[in-house]
């Protein structure tokens with residue numbers, strides 16, 4: 666049995682869209698404490714996976730509660746998949762640790778214990794674009810991620826090397842930077858995490874169901890689908906309704 670093929674099949678069978686593998690030595694430039702071997706010293710490989718978020722929920726800001734709900738639904742699929750594949754690899758005799766999709770988030774530093782985005786680049790899934798998101802050729806930035814760290818000796822994929830974000834800048838006119846509601850992204854793609862977090866969790870919500878912003882992803886042209894019916898009317902309608910719910914825009 667080819668273990669690499671079996672692992673990828675198990676990931677994809679759970680409804681995940683993209684999967685890739687990187688050996689741990691590609692993390693030598695990661696800061697200390699953020700390498701896979703800091704979490705599992707005997708690790709050999711890292712399995713990076715991405716699931717496509719529904720494109721229809723990116724009619725933002727009008728679709729924020731639908732978009733936020735994707736956060737919960739997809740984290741659950743990602744974490745369940747990572748658990749099942751980790752259990753399978755454990756049964757083969759390899760220690761395996763799934764890194765949760767979203768948490769823990771270290772409060773003081775506003776960062777995770779391990780970067781899914783960097784792992785996904787090394788495993789060939791996509792690039793880190795100007796909006797700071799892992800951006801794939803097929804689905805753009807409209808993906809959520811999870812990572813598994815394992816002792817299993819799996820066959821690696823090549824790291825991602827395309828620069829699609831640079832290629833589309835004439836078309837997008839830096840929408841992700843210019844339309845951030847709190848100007849949290851600078852021209853070189855550096856994100857002011859405090860501003861971004863404060864906006865999402867303190868300023869923005871008109872209900873507890875809206876804790877995610879997503880504007881920096883919403884108009885990225887990479888992998889954006891062509892709809893049969895052009896958008897516009899739906900957004901206006903929702904805006905009108907929301908005025909009544911919140912008393913404002």
Ligand code: B12
Pocket residue numbers: 691692693694695696699736765766767768769770775776777778779780781782783784787796797798799800806807808809810811856858859861862877878879881882
């Ligand atoms: C903390 C966090 C946040 C913070 C900080 C965001 C940020 N830009 O770092 C806040 C709350 C602001 C936030 C906001 C958002 N987030 Co968030 N967030 C996370 C979380 C939990 C950790 C990310 C992290 O550690 N950042 C800090 C590190 C990477 O940044 P840094 O300290 O500057 O890191 C440097 C070094 O550490 C080094 N480094 C670190 N590891 C490695 C490895 C290698 C090999 C190398 C070379 C270097 C290196 O590189 C960095 C640059 O110098 C991840 C889940 C996860 N565990 O990965 C989700 C995650 C990044 N978030 C995600 C999303 C979708 C968002 C939002 C769009 C909100 C939303 N859910 O709708 C916004 C987007 C904001 C933006 N444009 O960046 C997704 C991104 C999916 C994607 N396609 O990329 C993730 C991966 C969650 C998931 N499971 O899918 N988030």
